[in-house]
Amino acid sequence: MFIVIVGCGKVGVNTARSLLHMGHEVIVIEQRKSRYDLLVEELGESLMFGDGTEIWVLEKAGIARADLVVAVTGDDEDNIIISQIARLKFSAPKVVARVNNPFNQPTFDVLGIDATICAAANMLRLIMHELPAHKFVPLLTLKRENIEVVELEVGETSPLANRRIADLVLPDGVLLSAVLRDGKALLPAQAAEIVPGDYVICLLEPGSETELIHAFLPDESVAAVQAEGEIEFYGGE
Amino acid sequence: MYIVIAGCGRVGSSLARQLLGEGHEVCVIDESPEALSLLGDDFAGRFVIGQAIDWETLHEARVGEADAYVTATDGDNTNIVSAQIAREHFGVRCSVARVFDPLRADLFEQTGIRTVCPTKDAQELLHEAVGSCLL
Numbered sequence: 001m002f003i004v005i006v007g008c009g010k011v012g013v014n015t016a017r018s019l020l021h022m023g024h025e026v027i028v029i030e031q032r033k034s035r036y037d038l039l040v041e042e043l044g045e046s047l048m049f050g051d052g053t054e055i056w057v058l059e060k061a062g063i064a065r066a067d068l069v070v071a072v073t074g075d076d077e078d079n080i081i082i083s084q085i086a087r088l089k090f091s092a093p094k095v096v097a098r099v100n101n102p103f104n105q106p107t108f109d110v111l112g113i114d115a116t117i118c119a120a121a122n123m124l125r126l127i128m129h130e131l132p133a134h135k136f137v138p139l140l141t142l143k144r145e146n147i148e149v150v151e152l153e154v155g156e157t158s159p160l161a162n163r164r165i166a167d168l169v170l171p172d173g174v175l176l177s178a179v180l181r182d183g184k185a186l187l188p189a190q191a192a193e194i195v196p197g198d199y200v201i202c203l204l205e206p207g208s209e210t211e212l213i214h215a216f217l218p219d220e221s222v223a224a225v226q227a228e229g230e231i232e233f234y235g236g237e
Numbered sequence: 238m239y240i241v242i243a244g245c246g247r248v249g250s251s252l253a254r255q256l257l258g259e260g261h262e263v264c265v266i267d268e269s270p271e272a273l274s275l276l277g278d279d280f281a282g283r284f285v286i287g288q289a290i291d292w293e294t295l296h297e298a299r300v301g302e303a304d305a306y307v308t309a310t311d312g313d314n315t316n317i318v319s320a321q322i323a324r325e326h327f328g329v330r331c332s333v334a335r336v337f338d339p340l341r342a343d344l345f346e347q348t349g350i351r352t353v354c355p356t357k358d359a360q361e362l363l364h365e366a367v368g369s370c371l372l
Contacts, residue, residue: 053314055340077290077314081341089344107290107318110326 001025004066006052006082007073008035011098011119013043015070020046027061053081055089063090071097076104083113102233114144121231128229135217136229139201148206150229151180154198155217161196168194171211175203238262241303243289243319244310245272248335252307257282264298267310289319295327305331313338320350 001024005012008030016028028043029052030036036049050057052073063069069092071082079097086092099105099118108116128137129151140149154161160168165188170176179191180199194200204212213222238261242249245267253265253276263282266289267273273284287294289310300306306323308316313336320334333351336342342354 053341054338055344075314077312077318080318081314084348085341085344088347103292104290106292106326107322111318111321 001067002062002065003027003068003070004058004061004063004086005029005070005072006058006078007071007098008039008043008047009072009074011072012070013039015072016043016046029057029061053078053085055085058082058085058090063092066090066092068092068094068096071095073098074100076100076107080108080111080113084111102231109143116143120233124231124233134228135220136213136225138229138231141206146205147203148209149177149201149203150209150212151199151201152213152216154194154196154200155219156196157219158196158216159218160215161194164193165189165191170202171208171215173205173208174212177201177203238304239264239299239302240305240307241266241295241298241300241323243267243298243306243308244316244335245269245275245284246309246311247275249307249309250275252309253282254280264303266294266298289315290322292322292326295319295322300329301327303327303329305329305333307333307335309335313341317341317345317350317352321345321348324349 003019003024003026005016005026005028008028012028016026019026026046027048028046029048029050031051036047040047048061052058063086069086071079073079076099083095083097086095096115097108097113099108099116102118102120105118125137125139128134135153137151138148139151165176176188178201179186179194180201200216202212209226210222213225217225240256240261241264242253243266245265249265253263257263264285265276265282266285266287268288270286285294285298289308300323306320306329308319310316316334316336320332323329324332333353336352336354337356339354339357342352346352
């Protein structure tokens with residue numbers, strides 16, 4: 001695969017190293033001369049100096065034949081522009097963009113840039129997952145693929161508790177993928193049954209969340225549980 | 238008419254004063270409070286401090302009620318993205334971005350915003366001026 005990465009900061013350079021190691025053809029574009037000078041010896045012809053939000057620079061990097069474009073600069077407006085140029089001008093088959101400031105996520109969404117990664121949001125998810133008394137954490141959302149992975153506590157009064165997993169009837173569009181018990185993940189076949197206090201990891205279509213929460217935590221308000229698990233940021237930057 | 242302008246430099250501030258003079262209601266956005274001084278002491282419009290791609294700033298500037306939105310910050314990418322937010326999220330049909338790079342100015346017209354490219358305009362005017370000198 002041929003991959004064009006824009007931005008050779010910590011994220012960009014490590015992505016490039018991994019992809020190169022996996023045998024892919026990679027070009028990374030970096031506009032800061034000092035950063036370019038620092039890395040050119042290591043990356044050689046895989047590193048290009050220039051402003052990756054300029055159409056001619058992307059063209060020179062070979063974006064027209066790229067299988068994947070990765071926009072991971074430190075500026076969200078630049079990552080948006082790179083993604084849009086890749087799509088509008090070069091019909092890139094796949095584009096992945098980094099969201100630096102979680103407040104800008106809605107802009108990526110409204111402009112249809114659907115494969116985004118936000119480190120701040122992902123970190124918050126994992127922190128929520130580590131909190132002792134969490135009920136519900138949306139671990140991963142793949143927007144374009146229309147699927148999400150959530151973690152949910154099994155409540156004392158859940159009609160699904162103390163039942164064999166094989167016999168469970170889950171809401172439509174939900175797949176129980178794993179059971180977390182005493183900090184260990186068990187596949188459904190290993191866990192055999194689920195008991196109160198377990199956490200289930202489910203794969204689901206967005207929209208089946210409400211029914212799923214109700215099934216596992218029947219005594220809780222679904223809205224309150226969802227709000228607790230929502231990835232929200234407050235205040236300024 | 239209500240017009241919001243993001244970017245209070247030479248162009249943004251002059252445009253704001255011109256539109257006010259024509260009887261429009263004007264709001265100017267800039268990330269630096271000092272930019273207000275460019276508008277003059279008698280400026281009768283609103284001034285909002287914040288970034289052009291920050292939704293809260295755009296809310297505060299009441300972009301949703303604007304008849305027209307103009308971006309003239311010093312960043313092409315900021316101008317393009319901000320103008321698209323005004324159009325796609327706030328529903329402003331007339332959203333115009335100042336874009337110095339002619340290639341991006343052309344391409345992003347596809348997204349429904351209008352772009353104005355001073356580089357192209359200057360080139361044409363200079364070409365004309367040279368032409369008339371040579372006559």
